[in-house]
């Protein structure tokens with residue numbers, strides 16, 4: 163029997179994961195990438211149990227995580243330098259920070275090894291529900307399934323007649339990998355809060371720590387590119403040793419939320435940020451995206467395409483939407499908290515986490531196992 167064919171627009175983490183998983187399931191896969199080379203930025207990527215299980219399932223874990231240090235606790239620390247909350251990790255509930263370049267290159271290697279063809283310098287401009295994709299020189303290609311994995315500003319999404327909301331949020335971030343020194347903590351990630359600014363610092367490999375600095379988009383000093391170290395030192399004087407080590411950072415002036423009425427139209431589907439972009443407050447945008455990619459591949463290998471698309475969206479949409487909601491709540495607690503109430507913020511957050519089982523709700527994505535065919539508990 164002839165192989166089914168998928169054309170995926172976008173060789174980011176979602177497109178490469180889907181391409182690998184489909185090629186491993188005997189699909190003929192072509193991945194079209196607009197950049198001239200395959201690349202990721204020089205930052206770290208939080209990955210939780212859900213994302214790590216995906217990497218294991220498609221045989222990428224060993225390569226992507228070869229240098230990674232697993233983290234025992236993620237501590238939230240307030241402006242008085244007091245602990246607000248500490249999330250603990252175990253061998254069954256893992257958490258680490260992978261250099262983005264490492265996970266991206268491991269995925270690209272796995273996709274090609276499984277037989278997927280990755281073509282660079284090709285910009286997709288549109289697709290339709292019949293399974294036809296058009297690229298920038300006007301040529302069209304047909305496949306059993308077209309997938310838009312082309313990120314927040316997805317051209318594939320914009321060309322489909324799907325009702326969508328693209329929300330630009332008043333928060334942004336700087337991110338960098340910094341060299342590690344002997345005095346750095348081992349096995350502990352920290353997020354420090356000060357007003358509406360936050361700094362996260364986590365071990366990544368024995369060479370690097372990952373640092374992100376997040377604040378309101380209107381905080382021009384905070385988001386200036388290159389980084390204004392004095393501005394950040396004024397909020398976090400005790401973090402001088404890490405702030406001083408930032409040599410180069412990537413700046414995102416705004417985050418986005420993407421909401422779609424449907425994740426597919428006929429024979430064209432959307433995955434990853436193109437379908438459910440979110441603020442990175444829970445560090446789950448990529449985790450949910452690669453889980454969704456694996457879920458889609460599993461469904462497509464077990465069912466006809468229409469049924470597979472329906473099942474996939476029924477399973478993954480609640481995970482993505484709940485994660486978006488909790489990411490928004492987390493972000494708002496940091497950036498929209500009224501200034502005159504900063505003095506009670508830590509107590510309110512502590513109480514909320516104790517009384518409402520909020521940590522459980524915030525970790526819906528981390529607890530979801532792609533491929534289990536189950537809508538996780540807590541998403542209804």
Ligand SMILES: Cc1cc2nc3c(=O)[nH]c(=O)nc-3n(C[C@H](O)[C@H](O)[C@H](O)COP(=O)(O)OP(=O)(O)OC[C@H]3O[C@@H](n4cnc5c(N)ncnc54)[C@H](O)[C@@H]3O)c2cc1C
Pocket residue numbers: 171172173174175176177194195196197206207208209284285286287311312313314316317318335337414417433434435436442445446447448449450451
């Ligand atoms: C500041 C920040 C920190 C984050 N931290 C984390 C974290 O710690 N953990 C986590 O899980 N998530 C995190 N995220 C979210 C995560 O980065 C995204 O969810 C993830 O990268 C989405 O992957 P993607 O493949 O869907 O999209 P993208 O990474 O955007 O990839 C899209 C790909 O498609 C290509 N492309 C675009 N348009 C076209 C076109 N027309 N034709 C062909 N190719 C095209 C692009 O060049 C790119 O290669 C963070 C996001 C931000 C902004």
